[in-house]
Every structure is written in structure tokens, then in C-alpha cells.
Amino acid sequence: MRTAHRARPGWGRLLTAEVVYPAVAIALLLTVWQLTVVMLDLRTTFLPSPTAAFSKVFRSYDTFLTHAPVTIFEIVGGYALSIVLGVATAFVMVWSRVMEKIVSPILVFLQTIPYISVAPLLIIWFGFNIAPKIVVSFLMSYFPIVVATAAGMNAVENDMVDMVRSMSASKWQIFWKSRFPNSLPYFFSGAKVAVAFATSGAIVGEYVGADYGLGYLIVLSNSDTNSELLFATIIVVSAIGIGFFWLIHWMEKLCIPWHVAFREEEGHG
Amino acid sequence: MAETTILVEDVSMVFSTRDGDVHALDKVSFGAREGEFFSILGPSGCGKSTLLRIIGGLLRPTDGRVAVNGSRVTGPTPDVGIVFQSPVLMNWRTVLENVMLQAEVRGLNLKEYRQRAMGLLEMVGLAGFEDKYPYQLSGGMQQRASICRALVHDPPLLLMDEPFGALDALTRERMNLELLRIWEASRKTVLFITHSIPEAVFLSDRVAIMSPRPGHLDEIASTRLPRPRTMATMEEDTFVKTVGTIRRSLKQEGSID
């Protein structure tokens, strides 16, 4: 997508690059898929056609209306938790050198752990309710936020810090006026990655033990070899993921209109 | 006799790095008078930026004493404005907001200083640009905004660390003239760091010449050029001679090959 900026295209070219090509590619994919299913006369249990899968979303809308809110709630809970704690951790690391020395190496170690594997343990602790899903969702999305936000807070030029210091600024003012705003673009790029992880976390949490939620629905339709429902659920999960992504993207645009990514092309390049 | 604004006595600076100690400054002493335009001239790596940061109270010297306006520097010097080589403007603030940062952090009356900031922006030719973001400005305009930021709280002392070093030669000459205009109007004490001999001579009352490894001060030369100075000043005999003298003494020190 970034390639589009190189030649500074007009709106028409931008539209071609960012809308038309993907639309054509996706339409082509769906058509090939549909034709394959129809021509080869595949069983729905093996591979339902895209039209069947999409129509299943609407045919079973009451099922999704029961299960989707549960998953959405878990995602929001885990994600909100990781934003609050992630930014707090980054702040503590940037604020205190000792904390940085303690936390940073531990984080390097912790972030390589495949957190999904904690789910069975959390089921023992919290039972089949939504708490373990929120925790897995949190664990999955926490590290990208910490890493990105801390990087952003540290990425302030030395001259910038010296400049604010020369104004007899307090440590808090230096943080609030320079490090914090500087970290926002980094935070948002971490947050966009994290929202997909939070979604995966909630789904996997439901795989391991749940009576509700889209992850439960996936496991259920899988064991019933109800591929139509399985595909419909995957579509719903994807839609939720995209919805969250756009929400964050929209908030980003709102919060950092000054950032390179959102600048209008004008004035001095 | 004007009062001494900056007093530097036997200042030494040693940075300890993994590869051993680096002597950045070795017993540097000088004084700059109130209202004086004082330049420090030297090649890269002679420790002149370190010296500026020590005077601004941003770095603590390993040895020696620094006093500004008669009081010893122990932390960031209170009444000072700093201009760095890069404009270090905040991307997320408009030009006016960048200038007003100084007033915000210092807890000054925002309404009152807003007026002053607008006045300064107008003086440097940025009227109408106050609501633009830094990326919408050219390099020279950005640096002018950062000069406004350094002046907005009306500090008696202005520290400038190669402020025009990143600009093209033509813009640089224009900025030099503008800086002199601002200075003549306010008569602040200016400590100006540069590695350009003509720039130092053109702007300053006195020029301190530094040599590297370890950074030390060789001599202080008075320029003795009449003010106000214009482009024509650069063609005067005194100017050309002074530049020549300074170049020779730098060569003697082995700072230029």
C-alpha cells in the first residue's frame, strides 16, 4: 500500500491501487471458489461454496446473535486490559532506569512464550466462564503494545529532551510534553497488531473450554462436521476482527492527524 | 564595563565509555560580557557543543566552574533560550504551539506570551504560518520558528549550537543577517557555536577558537567590525583580514589541513 505514495498519485490512481485491485483479486478468488464447488459438485461438509457460507451467516443470525456478543465482550475486556497495563508498563520502563533494567530482559523472555498454551491452566483457575478468555486475550495482545509504546517513548531525539530541559522542565513535563505525544504513532501501530491478537486469544480461550462464543461455535460445528456453519463463523470472526481494526485506525486518525501517514500532500515536501 | 554574563573557569569534561575515557574538554576558561555576541569556533569534535550544553546546565562538567548571570550553574540554567542545529520542533504541534511550549513549561501567563509569540513570528517573517505544522515549512522557516521559541520568554542569554549548519549557503547568509537584526533590536548576550570562520567573524564581537582532542581554547579574537553589519561588511578589508588571521591560527593548531 505504501508503494502508492511513491509517485504521488492522484485520487484516481490511488483508488485503483487501494480499492480496484484488491476488489478484483478478491472477487476472482470468490468466483474460482464458487465455480470449483459447483463444477466438482463438492459435498458441503468438505467445502461449502462462498454463497452458501455467506447465506448461512444470515440464516443462522440468531445463533450468531447469541454467541458473537460474548466473544466481542471478551475481546474488548482483554484488549482494554492490555492497553491500560501495556501503556503503564511502558511508562514505568521509560520513567525509571532500574525498572527498565529489571523489566526489559524479562519481557524479552516473556514475549517469546506462546501464550495460547496458558489457556488450559486458566480454565482450571477460573472455570468455564469468560474470565480465562479475557486473560488469554490480554496476554496475547499485551506485549505488542508494551514493546511499541516503550519504543515510541524512547524514540525522542536527545536534542528534543535537552530543549525541553532547557526550559527548566520537570521530569513529568519532559514526559508529558515530549515522550508521550511522540509515542502515540508507535502505540497505535502496536495497538493495531494487538487487536488481531486479542481476537485470536478470545477464540482460542473458547476452544479450550466454553459453552458460548464464536470459538465454541467453531469447535461445535467442527465436531458436527457442519462446514457451512464453520465457514459462516469464520466469516463472522473475520468481520469482527476487521471492525476492530478499522475502529482503531479511525481513532488513530483522530488522535494523530499530524502524523506522516495522515498528512495532506501540500506545501513543502 | 559591562557585567560578565557567562563565566567559564577551568572546565574539563571526561566521558567514560566502554572503550575508555574520552577527554572532550580540557581546562576551558573564558567570559562573555552582557549584550555581547560571542562565538566559539572550531572543527567538528572539538567539544564546542559539549561546552554549550555545560553552560546551559544540561551537562555537568567533570571539573571546573560555570556561572551565568553571577550564579553558579548546577542544573538547567533558568533564564536561557537554546537553538540547536536541527529545529527540534514537535511534529504534533503547530508553529505557534511549538513556540508556546516554552511558556507552557515555564508556567508563564499564556495569554500574554501568546501575543509576544505572534509578534516574534511576525518579526522573523512567519506571520500567517502560526497554524501550520512543522512539516509544512521549509528548513529555514523551521529554524526561524525554533529561534522564536528560544526568545519567547525574553531570556537575557541565547545559546545557539550551529543553528544554521544544516541550511544551504544562501539561506544561511540570509539567516545570519536576520539574526543580527533580531540581536540589534534586543541586545541579548548570545553564545554562538559554529565551524564557519566567516560566519563567526560576521556575527560576533569576539570569537573564541577551539582545537580538538582534548577540546581546549586557544585564543580569543576581537573582530573590531563596525555595527550594524550588512552584506557589504563581508567585503571590507578588516573582515577579510580577520578571517585570514583566524584561519592561519586554526591551521597552526592543526585543526585544518
Next chain:
Amino acid sequence: MAGTAATEILFFASEGPMARPRWNPEIYLDLLYPVAAISVFLGTWEAYVRLSGIPNYILPGPSEILLSLFEYAATLYEHSLVTGYEVLLGYACSIVLGGLFAVMVVWSSTLDKSLMPLFLFSQTVSKIAVAPLFVVWLGFGLAPKVLVAFLISFFPVFISTTAGLKSVETEMLELIRSMSPSTLQVFRKVRIPTALPHFFAGAKVAVPFATVGAIVGEWMASDSGLGYHLLLMQGELDTAGLFATLLTLSFVSIVLYVVVMRLERLAIPWHVSVRQETGLNMTW
């Protein structure tokens, strides 16, 4: 976490800049902070478990987990071979195909325009949600696990390598083009060296992803592997065994991570991220 002290030393010894002598005491001084913090954490945990009398199926103490680790050593070893194999195969596919597709997409703008939207579209589909499908299609063997591990870890490798290949400065490209090179030469002399740091950043991010993929694959259907063993321990309410399995799993992931980090040091000793590794250098 009791069993990881050795890993940590391995870890942090490789964090320092190149110029730093190998046995510099500073490394160990820096190590002191996290080790002290972890020791305090483990000590408090152990003390809490002993003093509160909390049932060990809820929370076993670190000592009990360590014992369990020894008790299950042989079983865990067997299972980690299975999982390790799945992770390695899936990860290797990601590295090879991720790198290959990145080169293809940058090489030809036609491929860029037609493949890129599909890759980006595929990103919107939760791979973890798709995992059960592969069991339907591929059965209970090795294949579905490798496939899920591959699918989850492919994108970070592909996207950061693509970004790296495209991050060559215009001047540099113009310079090499003035020497009338072949496209292959442009890649070999300029694009690939520029892309290597990006490639390794993506490859490091992909490590835990591949592990996650293998585990989720095992959860769908399997009778061996650490993911399977996790569920087994959960079913038996053997929480100490569960912790021991978690540790082994993390160990597998970390060993792979360290190997990739070492390879990075060998491949790009000139790069900033290697010269002054802060550890937190994941590029998103």
C-alpha cells in the same frame, strides 16, 4: 520459571554490542536486576503456596513444578520432539516461502498488484479460526499442525521482508542502475542486503507464532505433542504437570528464538540492532 536460568544467561550474553568483550562483568551486572526480580517473585510464590495451604491443583509451588519437570522429563522430551518437529517444519516453510514471495512481489509489479491484495485479505481472516478446517481436510496427522504453524508465522516474515526489499533509498537504486546491472544483481547487491535486518526482525516475531500454530493444531486433533500433553494435564487436574509442560513449550520457543538471533548476528554483524541489541527490537 525455575528451569530457565541457563537459558537466560545464553540469552543475555548475546545481547551485548559486538565490541564488548565476552566476559565483561557488566553483562553479569545487568543480569543481576532481572535475576534478582525473578528470584524474589519465585520466593514469594513458594512462600505463599506453603503458608496459605492453597490446594496444589490450583497453584503448585515452584519447587513442586521443578519436581514435576523431572518426573515427566522423559514424556516431555518425547512430546517436545513431536511439537518441535511441527514447529520447525511450519517455521521453515514460512521462512522459505515468506522470503520467496517477498522477492517475487518486489521483483514484478504485476505480481505485487495481484498477490498483495490476496495476502492482505487473508490477514483479515483469523488463522486460528480456520485451524479446524485443516483437520477436516488433512486428517489427524502431521500435516494440519505444520500447515497452521506455517499460516500463522508466514505473514510477519513476508511483510517485513517485502518492506525491507522496498526500503532501499532511491539514490542507492539510481546509483546501482547507473552501473547497468541485471535485475538479479540489483537484488543481490542492494535489495537483499538492505532487507536482511527487516527479514530477521520478521523471522524473530514469527517464532512464537509458529509455536502457537502447532499447539492450536494439536488441540484440534492429536494424540501426541506438548499441546496434547497440556490438555491431558488439564484433564487430570495435574497443575504442576501443566506448568512443567508450559515451561517445556516456552523452552522450545526460546531455543528457536535464540538460534534465529544467533544467525542474525552471523548474517548482519554490521546492523544497529545487532550492534546494540536492546532485546525489545521487534518491529511491527
